[in-house]
Amino acid sequence: MAQSFDVIVIGAGPAGYISAIRAAQLGQKVACIESWKAPSGKGALGGTCLNVGCIPSKALLESSEQYEHVLHGLKDHGVAVTGATMDVAKMIARKDSIVTKMTGGIEYLFRKNKITWLKGHAKLAGPGGDAGSRWNIEVTGDGSVELVDARSVVIATGSKARHLPGIAVDNESICDNIGALAFKDVPKRLGVIGAGVIGLELGSVWRRLGAEVTMLEALPSFLAAADESVAKEAWKIFTKEQGLDIHLGAKIGKVTQGKKGVTVEYELNGAANKMECDKLIVSVGRQPNTDGLGAEVAGLKLDARGFIEVDAHCRTNLQNVYAIGDVVRGPMLAHKGEEEGVMVAELIAGQKGHVNYDAIPWVIYTSPEIAWVGKTEQALKAEGIAYAVGQFPFAANGRALGHGDARGFVKMLADAKTDEILGVHIVNTHASELIAEAVVAMEFKASSEDIARIVHAHPSLSEVMHEAALAVSKRALNM
Numbered sequence: 001m002a003q004s005f006d007v008i009v010i011g012a013g014p015a016g017y018i019s020a021i022r023a024a025q026l027g028q029k030v031a032c033i034e035s036w037k038a039p040s041g042k043g044a045l046g047g048t049c050l051n052v053g054c055i056p057s058k059a060l061l062e063s064s065e066q067y068e069h070v071l072h073g074l075k076d077h078g079v080a081v082t083g084a085t086m087d088v089a090k091m092i093a094r095k096d097s098i099v100t101k102m103t104g105g106i107e108y109l110f111r112k113n114k115i116t117w118l119k120g121h122a123k124l125a126g127p128g129g130d131a132g133s134r135w136n137i138e139v140t141g142d143g144s145v146e147l148v149d150a151r152s153v154v155i156a157t158g159s160k161a162r163h164l165p166g167i168a169v170d171n172e173s174i175c176d177n178i179g180a181l182a183f184k185d186v187p188k189r190l191g192v193i194g195a196g197v198i199g200l201e202l203g204s205v206w207r208r209l210g211a212e213v214t215m216l217e218a219l220p221s222f223l224a225a226a227d228e229s230v231a232k233e234a235w236k237i238f239t240k241e242q243g244l245d246i247h248l249g250a251k252i253g254k255v256t257q258g259k260k261g262v263t264v265e266y267e268l269n270g271a272a273n274k275m276e277c278d279k280l281i282v283s284v285g286r287q288p289n290t291d292g293l294g295a296e297v298a299g300l301k302l303d304a305r306g307f308i309e310v311d312a313h314c315r316t317n318l319q320n321v322y323a324i325g326d327v328v329r330g331p332m333l334a335h336k337g338e339e340e341g342v343m344v345a346e347l348i349a350g351q352k353g354h355v356n357y358d359a360i361p362w363v364i365y366t367s368p369e370i371a372w373v374g375k376t377e378q379a380l381k382a383e384g385i386a387y388a389v390g391q392f393p394f395a396a397n398g399r400a401l402g403h404g405d406a407r408g409f410v411k412m413l414a415d416a417k418t419d420e421i422l423g424v425h426i427v428n429t430h431a432s433e434l435i436a437e438a439v440v441a442m443e444f445k446a447s448s449e450d451i452a453r454i455v456h457a458h459p460s461l462s463e464v465m466h467e468a469a470l471a472v473s474k475r476a477l478n479m
């Protein structure tokens with residue numbers, strides 16, 4: 001007799017595992033199918049985010065930042081340190097133990113919420129019982145094939161690194177995110193193809209530990225999705241202060257592996273160039289995991305790039321089948337997938353789920369961090385929306401000076417007529433935390449004057465948000 005569930009979630013990344021927990025909280029009988037295996041060969045929950053994405057990359061960013069701080073950040077405080085060394089194996093082991101702790105935490109949450117974990121690869125197998133109103137799913141595990149069925153299905157199969165034709169990723173010399181999070185030692189010369197979020201974060205990790213980093217970016221502009229003034233400030237800091245050697249408008253040619261490393265031939269401004277490196281990271285975006293899912297068998301509609309087509313409530317073209325997270329349109333961010341997971345679980349339970357796609361924060365965990373929510377200035381111009389700008393630098397903030405890192409600014413964009421906040425952009429070491437105030441403000445449709453009238457603790461970095469809000473109506477107090 002096949003196992004039957006109210007809800008089956010396919011994929012236990014942040015979108016899927018959160019959806020499974022919320023559905024279980026709402027009284028559904030839930031199973032989650034997950035095929036991921038940890039390097040030990042054991043099944044693992046958590047998807048890209050916990051195993052080879054957000055969590056391990058942030059662990060390495062922290063370790064490498066601490067090291068760089070000991071080397072260069074303490075002198076001004078009067079602290080002299082000699083003989084500081086970096087034990088890469090220990091740093092990687094620490095990262096691995098955080099991953100194990102976090103993925104084990106989801107196993108605990110599954111047990112707590114009575115969610116059945118079906119280990120294996122899921123394939124949609126067409127309509128099932130109750131006059132075809134249920135869905136059959138085939139689960140292929142280690143040496144076993146099982147058919148299960150559910151009334152509702154949530155597809156949360158995520159994404160994988162996009163690779164380039166002719167560049168064979170072996171995760172030894174030529175790596176995607178998986179290999180780049182597990183180098184055994186610091187490469188002397190690190191090449192990166194794609195100066196996007198992963199390239200900048202992982203490039204920063206290995207640069208801080210001593211690698212000479214060269215990045216080849218296809219686009220002629222840097223950080224095209226960010227506000228132009230943020231991208232300009234970040235460019236200045238990353239290239240001039242930190243020495244990341246970034247080439248924009250590069251056209252990648254032949255890539256060869258030899259005894260001495262990897263050679264990347266590329267064209268820049270019409271001229272032929274070569275980059276020699278010991279390790280190469282390929283970080284040119286990600287693609288949805290829809291292959292082997294049985295989309296054709298079930299009649300599930302995909303777009304031309306393989307993403308599952310969904311409406312604003314993550315409904316697919318199939319009755320009671322939803323899709324969430326990286327496998328559907330929208331930013332490939334863990335928190336976006338999580339909120340979609342909650343939304344669909346609530347819809348399945350007959351509640352009114354909703355995600356506000358206009359208030360999703362972005363964070364790039366470089367040093368300083370970059371964070372934003374809402375529209376950029378160039379988007380407002382393109383859409384013909386009249387706006388006012390308030391910008392305030394951390395250089396005029398006592399807490400930032402005390403920290404020893406007063407780089408960056410807060411820039412607030414507000415509607416010229418209504419004063420509603422339309423976007424907030426931050427460059428600062430703690431931008432990932434500071435952006436939360438702007439997200440709450442936008443969610444509540446606050447005006448810049450609302451933030452200007454809120455009491456912010458002194459001395460704190462949040463005062464810069466306050467001053468940026470005051471600056472929208474040209475009344476910053478400390479400048």
Ligand code: FAD
Nearest residue numbers: 011013014015047048049053054122158325326332333334
């Ligand atoms: P995934 O996390 O990819 O999980 C999908 C799961 O489905 C996987 O476990 C997979 O094994 C499983 N699966 C797929 N197909 C099947 C099948 N047919 N049967 C069974 N199981 C299947 N985002 C942020 O918000 N903040 C960050 O700081 C951040 N850092 C990142 C750093 C790196 C290096 C990378 C690569 C990504 C980062 N991201 C970050 C993006 C984030 O990891 C993704 O947006 C997020 O993991 C998407 O969640 P998901 O649940 O949709 O998919």
Ligand code: NAD
Nearest residue numbers: 194195196197198199217218219283284285286332363364
């Ligand atoms: P990305 O889209 O951020 O950057 C890819 C870069 O590669 C782009 O700048 C693109 O122009 C460039 N590129 C594409 N093809 C190229 C080519 N042939 N030659 C040279 N450059 C080329 O993608 P990513 O860095 O791979 O990260 C994937 C996704 O993972 C991100 O979009 C993001 O959604 C997510 N992520 C988020 C975080 C975070 O939230 N902090 C961190 C890492 C990853």
